[in-house]
Amino acid sequence: MKKHKGNKKAQLLTIIIFGIIAIFSAYFGKDIISTNVGTPTGVLEISYLDVGQGDAAYIRVNDFDILIDAGPKSDSDKLMKQLEEKNIDDFEIVIATHPHEDHIGGMTKVFEKYDVESFYMPKATNTTKTFENMMKAVSNEGLNANVIKEGTSFELGEGARIDVYSPIQESYDDLNDYSPIMKLTYGNKAFIFTGDAEKVVEEEVVKKYANELKADVIKFGHHGSSTSSTKEFIEAISPKYGIISCGVDNSYGHPHKETLKIIDEMGIEAYRTDKQGQITITSDGNNIEIKTQAI
Template sequence: MAAKRKSKTARAAIIFLCTVGFFLIFLLGSGIDITEMAGQIWNSLGSSENTASAHAAKLVPEDSDSLLLYIIDTGNSDSMVLRSPDGHSVLIDAGESDDAQYILDTLSALGIRKLDAVVATHPHADHIGSMVAILKQIPADVVYMTDFAASTQTYEDMLDAIEASGIPTVDINSGDTFDIGAVHFTALNPQDRIYDDANNSSIVLLAEYGDTRFLFEGDAEDEAISDMLAQYSELLDADVLKVGHHGSRNATTSEFLKAVTPETAIITCGEENDYGHPHQETLDLLGSMGVTTLRTDQDSDIAIFSDGAAVWYAAAA
């Protein structure tokens, strides 16, 4: 029997070599530069790392001593990292499961080897999909979560990974505060009430650095927005707004924007996505208020900087 298996293996090898030979003959006859093709294939193998490194090098000066908010282009999902001048870093969300390598490559390119905190805004796969892979590769001091549970495998896998790593978790509610380096965070959502869906249960964070303010909306929608306006209308003012739910029409209202008065808005969305994000109504509202709107589907990776007094940005595309 062993000899028979060896014979089959030999025949398979011959067939494979013949196929490769015919393919090479075809390429030679077609005039295609085989060396160039091989180079393209080789480069594509490291495309994630190369792209992440190139974008980081383009956007972030090596001698930068400013606060950095780096929005990672993960398509129609969320992942961003806030790095303070004193070397502390916070990862907010972790995209889809197939975004893991690009997120890891980006963190590496930014020189981030450890996370002071990880924030999982809510348990949807487009926000926690790569959390397991990231927590296995990069140590973190704490994971901030919403207490809204999900019955998905992605969510269960994340909980298992957190438990296995021994990282402590903290359930965030509105009014909670914490400091990461020189950055002060205040949670404006979830409220005391229980929402029926994960989006409205999103952690919404206000980050303050000096006199500059950043508002991270997660996927909060109409209900949560209404509650935040009622409870925190004076706290919502921010220089930079990470627009809720990828620019969905039900995550941005004129009343909300009037309270936030952002100079810059960031929308995380994928090219030609199935949801039509960002919705035109959202873009029109932002435009009517003169807000500079940056989009990952058009601008790719985005870097926002603050020196504590002013905010500026750079985009990869």
């Protein structure tokens, strides 16, 4: 009899516990799902490639090889050399942030050499030969261009996820503003990618997602131009490290003194491809290590 009562008590306790869990999940489930990407079991690698006055970043995480932009055509051989050194078999994801030549000039060579499983770009076009060649390369691969925009996300295996916060609007006056602002989360560390998104988009993203932008590393927008990197945007991210992708003695004067002033005022440890070449970050989800290539 006592044993029977004990079983009933145990069953009742189990029901109560699961009831509490159910109630907790009902109220807080969304927050739990959005912040928990699991525990990393490997090492994340991000290489901000040296492609002169342009942009290109390579990500290796779990079983995913990802390329964000491909620099200008003039530095496409330099891009390919850096990629070849990484022993990449194929790319699971390739992203073109926007259709400017300094971000997509090397895409044709990437598609010629590597198998690409999926290609993403914002809903923006250009009339240039470079853009036309990229789209032909995508078509020759047997792919369609998937639209990347606010709300797009990529699950990248245990501990890893990319969330996309922009573009928010259907159209912008400047092609730069179609650039997706993205956050790669790996365990307890996070990394922001910006393409060439300028102040108008930064303001939109801060207004809507200020509480989600905190990250350890930012790739500064538009090569460190004063048209990007508003103080409010950088403060919302509060990064420890910053990356600027730009060319040596470039004609635009990138990075601009306004951006460098914000970097200095916030005590951000900044790295530049024009001064240090390829910049590679590795992380186990709790720690970050940064290595640069001497020019």
